[in-house]
Amino acid sequence: MGPVIEAEKLVKRFGGMTAVDEASFSVEAGALLGVIGPNGSGKTTTLNILNGAIRPDSGVIRVNGKEMQGKPSTAFVEAGVSRTFQNPRVFTTITALENMLVPVLHSKGSNWREKALDLLAFVGLEDHRDTPASELSGGQQKLLEFVRALMTDPSVVLMDEPFAGVHPSVKELMRQRILERNREGTAFVIVSHEIPDLTRLCPQILCMSSGRVVAYGPPAEVTSDPLVIEAYLGHGPSGKAAS
Amino acid sequence: MSAEIEPTATETPVEDIALAGARATYRGKKLPPWVMPVIAVVILGGLGVLGLVTEMGMLTTLTSVLYYMVIAQGWNLLGGYGGYLNFGAAIFAGSGAYAAAWFANELGWTMWQTFLPAALAAVAVSLVLGYATLRLRSHYFAIFTIVFTFLAMVVVKNTPALGGSMGLYAFLDTQLDSRGLALLFYYSLFGFAVLATVIAYLVDHSNFGYALRAISEDEPAAQVLGVKTVSVKLWALVIGAALGGAAGSVYAFQTGYIEPAGTFSLDLALDIVLVCVVGGLATWVGPLIGAVIVVVLEQWLRVFVPRLEFFGVGVPAETNRLVLGILLIVFALFIRRGIVGLFTERRGRRITV
Numbered sequence A: 001m002g003p004v005i006e007a008e009k010l011v012k013r014f015g016g017m018t019a020v021d022e023a024s025f026s027v028e029a030g031a032l033l034g035v036i037g038p039n040g041s042g043k044t045t046t047l048n049i050l051n052g053a054i055r056p057d058s059g060v061i062r063v064n065g066k067e068m069q070g071k072p073s074t075a076f077v078e079a080g081v082s083r084t085f086q087n088p089r090v091f092t093t094i095t096a097l098e099n100m101l102v103p104v105l106h107s108k109g110s111n112w113r114e115k116a117l118d119l120l121a122f123v124g125l126e127d128h129r130d131t132p133a134s135e136l137s138g139g140q141q142k143l144l145e146f147v148r149a150l151m152t153d154p155s156v157v158l159m160d161e162p163f164a165g166v167h168p169s170v171k172e173l174m175r176q177r178i179l180e181r182n183r184e185g186t187a188f189v190i191v192s193h194e195i196p197d198l199t200r201l202c203p204q205i206l207c208m209s210s211g212r213v214v215a216y217g218p219p220a221e222v223t224s225d226p227l228v229i230e231a232y233l234g235h236g237p238s239g240k241a242a243s
Numbered sequence B: 001m002s003a004e005i006e007p008t009a010t011e012t013p014v015e016d017i018a019l020a021g022a023r024a025t026y027r028g029k030k031l032p033p034w035v036m037p038v039i040a041v042v043i044l045g046g047l048g049v050l051g052l053v054t055e056m057g058m059l060t061t062l063t064s065v066l067y068y069m070v071i072a073q074g075w076n077l078l079g080g081y082g083g084y085l086n087f088g089a090a091i092f093a094g095s096g097a098y099a100a101a102w103f104a105n106e107l108g109w110t111m112w113q114t115f116l117p118a119a120l121a122a123v124a125v126s127l128v129l130g131y132a133t134l135r136l137r138s139h140y141f142a143i144f145t146i147v148f149t150f151l152a153m154v155v156v157k158n159t160p161a162l163g164g165s166m167g168l169y170a171f172l173d174t175q176l177d178s179r180g181l182a183l184l185f186y187y188s189l190f191g192f193a194v195l196a197t198v199i200a201y202l203v204d205h206s207n208f209g210y211a212l213r214a215i216s217e218d219e220p221a222a223q224v225l226g227v228k229t230v231s232v233k234l235w236a237l238v239i240g241a242a243l244g245g246a247a248g249s250v251y252a253f254q255t256g257y258i259e260p261a262g263t264f265s266l267d268l269a270l271d272i273v274l275v276c277v278v279g280g281l282a283t284w285v286g287p288l289i290g291a292v293i294v295v296v297l298e299q300w301l302r303v304f305v306p307r308l309e310f311f312g313v314g315v316p317a318e319t320n321r322l323v324l325g326i327l328l329i330v331f332a333l334f335i336r337r338g339i340v341g342l343f344t345e346r347r348g349r350r351i352t353v
């Protein structure tokens, strides 16, 4: 199997500032890729590009071999990409179960309800099927977002900060469920500031700094990379010249 | 604060704790599921029976109630569920009325034959409006519907085939006496009100309805999750327009004469918004309750206001609209989920500090 996502020289500018600066990387099928980087280094913007939420100014994105840049986010979903958000964006006026059914509106088939209930049970939310999402706790909303992203049977799930602000035990549940799905072949790209959690979960880590990919490899390698250390400690611009 | 957890040692217990946390139960103010259907059946059933037993004056009022119900149920799909509050209801009812009058005049069709063309005319107009504007966010859309209402009026006014500013007559060639005729209009609208309510119920309980609510709350998120938001909004607009158009055809025959300014009127559009806001936006029973309250209140004001004197000076008849405007503001500020909302659980974003 080839890569699920290939990104070549992605560039995204907001006004004068370059949020993503010629970022290139690929995500293999079934991979578990962690993304780290300081605040404002372009991680969320990269995820936004990878699922069509925003269009890159230049660069190429391929999803399962198909060129996708310029296509609407619904096309990315059809191609097998789904995502969660840095701040949970569950729909608060509908129930947990109804939230699960939103992504499959245009999908053929009829057993969506059953599938949604199975997935809710997968993260222990089965008793909350009829709870309005506004009444769920922050952690429960993160779990709901996670399984909602699985409704379309994606080949890759982009997760923005799944571990932020959740109790260690929920974090552990999330970690185990991600691993479980990953073993069944779903690729994950996980952005997180919780570096110990991430390095334990992901065999590959990518580090961004000022919109650039400054390191990519196994956790031990990445976390000892001088460019990464510099990105986190923030010493001068010398690292940029090197990359 | 976050203590590191050794993954190997505590795998199962940790999961149990987490699942227990996730499962912590929710105790909301929940209504038994049969309450809303019972209210709907009582209102519609009541109207179904009342038509046969009531006197003519009341029958006219109740005909207006039904007319508002049909249009409001249709409007509520995009305006309520989709969160695209707008002032375009008169466009579709008006298109339907004009289509019906035109088919009656030119082809001699009778009322029920014009139902379909009236609905289709409204659908055609809604497609034009929708394609032109549904890429806009909701407040721009709201403003555009006002412009479009005016535009429709101007176009009709300048189209000789539609009677221009003179308007069109819509005669019904029939043996019925005046009460029979009134009952014909009444029960036609009653049928549409039942149909509209069934449609609203189905939308409310479907993935399409959930997607509309998702759009209402966070359209970009809905889109990123795979919802084709423009097409969903367009469908909501089109279904609503078809209902409004069908109701408009009955209106044309009931009044017997339609002219541009009265047909494409923002008064009607505002009334429909008021009906849904008072009853409860994005609820399938709300428009039923709202239509009864708004129409009855309006009729009462129409009779009551002219009798009022204020320090010996007559109160202008327009006070009637002023009162309705105040009612809209009161609901918008203090009773945001309408009457239905008073009895159902609160949902939606909370202000968390």
Ligand SMILES: Nc1ncnc2c1ncn2[C@@H]1O[C@H](COP(=O)(O)OP(=O)(O)OP(=O)(O)O)[C@@H](O)[C@H]1O
Pocket (backbone or CB within 6 Å): A014, A017, A018, A019, A037, A038, A039, A040, A041, A042, A043, A044, A045, A046, A086
């Ligand atoms: N819509 C936008 N308009 C203008 N600037 C933006 C926009 N989105 C992001 N940026 C800017 O782009 C840069 C990268 O932002 P991004 O959200 O991708 O960072 P991040 O790596 O996800 O940061 P964090 O770790 O804080 O979430 C930031 O400087 C941000 O201010």
Ligand SMILES: [Mg+2]
Pocket (backbone or CB within 6 Å): A043, A044, A045, A086, A160
């Ligand atoms: Mg971010």
